[in-house]
Amino acid sequence: xxxLFQIExxxxxxxxxxxxCSERRSExxxxxxxxxxxxxxxxxxxxxxxxxSDYNPADTVVTVNREELQAKLHxxxxxxxxxxxxxxxxxxxxxxxxxxxxxxxLVNVLQRHEQENIDLNPEVKSFYTNAAHTMRQSAENILIxxxxxxxxxxxxxxxxxxxxxxxVADFSDLPLYYQYCGNALNNRGAYWLSRNKExxxxxxxxxxxxxxETVAVL
Numbered sequence: 001x002x003x004l005f006q007i008e009x010x011x012x013x014x015x016x017x018x019x020x021c022s023e024r025r026s027e028x029x030x031x032x033x034x035x036x037x038x039x040x041x042x043x044x045x046x047x048x049x050x051x052x053s054d055y056n057p058a059d060t061v062v063t064v065n066r067e068e069l070q071a072k073l074h075x076x077x078x079x080x081x082x083x084x085x086x087x088x089x090x091x092x093x094x095x096x097x098x099x100x101x102x103x104x105x106l107v108n109v110l111q112r113h114e115q116e117n118i119d120l121n122p123e124v125k126s127f128y129t130n131a132a133h134t135m136r137q138s139a140e141n142i143l144i145x146x147x148x149x150x151x152x153x154x155x156x157x158x159x160x161x162x163x164x165x166x167x168v169a170d171f172s173d174l175p176l177y178y179q180y181c182g183n184a185l186n187n188r189g190a191y192w193l194s195r196n197k198e199x200x201x202x203x204x205x206x207x208x209x210x211x212x213e214t215v216a217v218l
Contacts, residue, residue: 072118072119074170077165078169078171080110080135081166081169081176083105083109084102084162085194086102087142087155088102088155088193088202089102091152091155091202092209094148094205096148096151100142100145103140103154104139106136107143110132110135113132128165131162131165134157134161135158135165137157138157139158141154142154149185152202155192155203156184156190156203159190159193163178163191163193163216174195175197175217176194176217177193177195177214177216177217178215178218179191179213179215180212180213180215181201181203181204181211181213184201184203184204184211190203193218199212199213
């Protein structure tokens with residue numbers, strides 16, 4: 001009889017654990033989840049120009065709860081991506097001061113956000129933190145750069161992170177274009193986000209500003 005009670009007790013514990021796991025899975029499923037393109041191919045490994053058909057935005061996939069991200073980070077992401085675009089526009093104009101001013105502004109935007117200490121679930125926090133860290137590190141590298149090629153290299157390093165953040169920030173009212181030039185950075189190739197459908201290459205000198213192609217539209 002004692003063994004029977006022990007078995008019944010064990011079954012009850014297993015049932016409670018099973019229900020608890022189901023509830024957690026249900027909670028995690030709440031909110032719309034979207035798949036975002038992760039890091040693009042390593043720029044040092046790109047030796048030839050890619051075409052639209054070659055482009056695969058799902059090389060690495062990140063799943064994030066878009067509902068929470070939109071509710072808590074939407075305005076911050078819009079400011080962050082727009083600040084990134086200012087750096088690119090400075091490079092499109094071959095203006096190092098303009099590009100550095102954008103980089104300094106981007107660092108300030110991220111610092112202010114850190115002080116707000118917004119509570120996020122672990123998955124959203126990890127997604128945002130990784131992208132923000134990449135952008136801040138790249139912006140700081142731009143600020144200490146002395147040569148144009150160093151600024152361009154720093155801008156290139158933040159492109160995949162900017163793409164991820166723009167993907168969830170919802171720029172539907174003003175499309176953004178993810179563009180690529182295989183000749184950029186001494187033929188290693190580089191990506192960038194732009195407000196312009198027409199190519200204005202931030203990595204090229206004035207006579208090569210139209211080099212590149214659009215590989216995705218946000």
